[in-house]
Amino acid sequence: MQTVNVAVMGHGVVGSGVVEVLLSHDKSIAVKAKSNINVKYILDLRDFPGLDYSDRFIKDFDLILKDDSIKVVVEVMGGIHPAYDYVKACLEAGKSVCTSNKELVAAYGAELLKIAGEKNVNFLFEASVGGGIPVLRPIAQCLAANDLYEVFGILNGTTNFILTKMIKDNMSFDDALALAQQLGYAERNPSADVDGHDTCRKICILASLCFGKHVYPEQVRTEGITKITLSDVEYADIAGYVIKLIGYSKLLDDGKITADVYPALVAKNNQLAGVDDVFNAVMVRGDAVGDVLFYGRGAGKLPTASAVVADVIDCVKHLQARKYLSWDCGFEDYVVDSKTVKTRLYVRAEVDDTLDAKANIFGIFDDAEFIIAGKDNNEVAFITPAGVEAELKEKIASIKQLRNISVLHVLD
């Protein structure tokens, strides 16, 4: 059996998991890849003495680039630089690249896929969305006979853990975040998760794949979960919903799309409502297949590493390119402002007199679904009928008495 040399760039959580899976599963992987896979180099600026494979660490990227025996490179450094430069150089040198780096793919996916296509090598990134859950390859291959028109999901485990603690254990956002940090689910600086940036990168990748043109993070309206209160959780529950952070994208009739990240009220009978803790789920809708949902652990060392290694196996098995993943460059007006499309909104506001406020609300929205008039703090919460978001928001602003208004989307 032949041996294929690979290099792993980055020995953090995912990188060390990749090396661990490749070494511990070497026999079963060799059968599937039809080659032995040898980790020749591990690139990291830090030292890792005392490991079984400490002798494979290098600090100079050029050793990888200039070694023609390296056919597949794993990029698990994270961040844009130098990941982008290294990946581009590897592809241009005719090496296949597998990465879990969603920031990189969301920013430069179309460009890197194009280079891979020209060089007849693979650029694979299954682990960039949904961690270990198979999502991108099934969408690209198994749903190929469908015209896809909608993709959305719970794409970030950290925020889903926090929201689950708020919903199930009545924890405040701050306490739930602190617990997530204590358990290692959230970073000390949690902004990438709680402000929705991580979900944004993932919906960019999903929308790019499903609808065929690159969606850039700056085209996606992104809102995190920091403003969600326990009152919101309670009102949503009364109305038959749970609050989840959703990445959402939809194909419009004119070929353009919407793409958004926001916390939304998700109906309890929606499949996404039962996705709790650090689990993720991606829903795809196609004209022939209907709804398809992929569910599992969206993060974590070994789940993510196992997805990267599956890509490596695929590359090794098909050194002469499979290229089932591809999409075109995007353009400036491709992502339509979703404020121009129809939706329903949940509204929470402070008021002086709930009875008066209720009358005012029904004055503007005569078919509002009235949820609750809050007790102590004179809050009201209600759900609007369907309408164009921008117009709904104007109407909401025109309701007398409402102060400190908070608005969320509704996903039925």
Place this chain on the structure above:
Amino acid sequence: MQTVNVAVMGHGVVGSGVVEVLLSHDKSIAVKAKSNINVKYILDLRDFPGLDYSDRFIKDFDLILKDDSIKVVVEVMGGIHPAYDYVKACLEAGKSVCTSNKELVAAYGAELLKIAGEKNVNFLFEASVGGGIPVLRPIAQCLAANDLYEVFGILNGTTNFILTKMIKDNMSFDDALALAQQLGYAERNPSADVDGHDTCRKICILASLCFGKHVYPEQVRTEGITKITLSDVEYADIAGYVIKLIGYSKLLDDGKITADVYPALVAKNNQLAGVDDVFNAVMVRGDAVGDVLFYGRGAGKLPTASAVVADVIDCVKHLQARKYLSWDCGFEDYVVDSKTVKTRLYVRAEVDDTLDAKANIFGIFDDAEFIIAGKDNNEVAFITPAGVEAELKEKIASIKQLRNISVLHVLD
């Protein structure tokens, strides 16, 4: 762009769907397959006058077999004969075959995969499990870096529809079956569904793929849902469970497996509990990735057809074989009698005196979870502690007073 000729054998529900998808999506499919796909022949003994493509029907299989321009053959006739003979002949003639025929794959999968491998062509059957839901390809490719140890799921939409009607609408089994027949979800002779044979074929295919050796239907203990009563549904609900028909297979420490089909009490917080109506879901457990679940419509003309067409696209794109699906032949003692493994059991029985019966039950199982003493009809129902199934059943039989005992598995 080159054109690849394909033949479709069978113009029933799925076959007509395959032709419909290939014709209606021809442009987007050509882009993905990198070839135009031309349906040259449709094999069916019946006449279909008045269709746009009526001129493509043939009645003689040899026209397909002897036409070297036919590179891919779709088998959607169902049943074992002549499907097996035709598929085998096509593979031996160097044609790739795509099928939705679970009966065929469950009976002859290993043999047909071996021929395909020898002839360097593909034998694909994504649609045979889960209809349009991507399941087999993601397991084979995306989870390749895992050692899989458990696979189970709700694999039959008809029985899941019937059970959902019993659970949600308090319909009797007979009424729910009649409704399913009226809606076209169940055949006039519903045995293949309600007696579990369809689920059996699917768990055979899943277990074969996950654990690497062929599992034959006759090796799988198979029990249907015809004995489930509305009392069972009610008692299960009280105890925090819903009743689902489950196909289940697990790898044991010695490399052998268990494989069973049975109605089971599924804990309400289990992801499978929320899978209702005609939807299916498959759960796979791997050592690195943890739990992964695939969910969607498990049957129906267009979902199933779209999965077959995705296989066709894959074949056309890779006429020189990909062969990612494969497993070895099974052997006689490979599937272990699951009565020898640990489980918990739910028990319902008639009694004369519920108080007495309760005392007798606790006399045998001092840590039984006591659910209910039925009202009018002097029934009792309880859940045993974990134990070896055969031993549990002996103990249950030894409990005085219990008559007409009904036993179900418990899946927590």
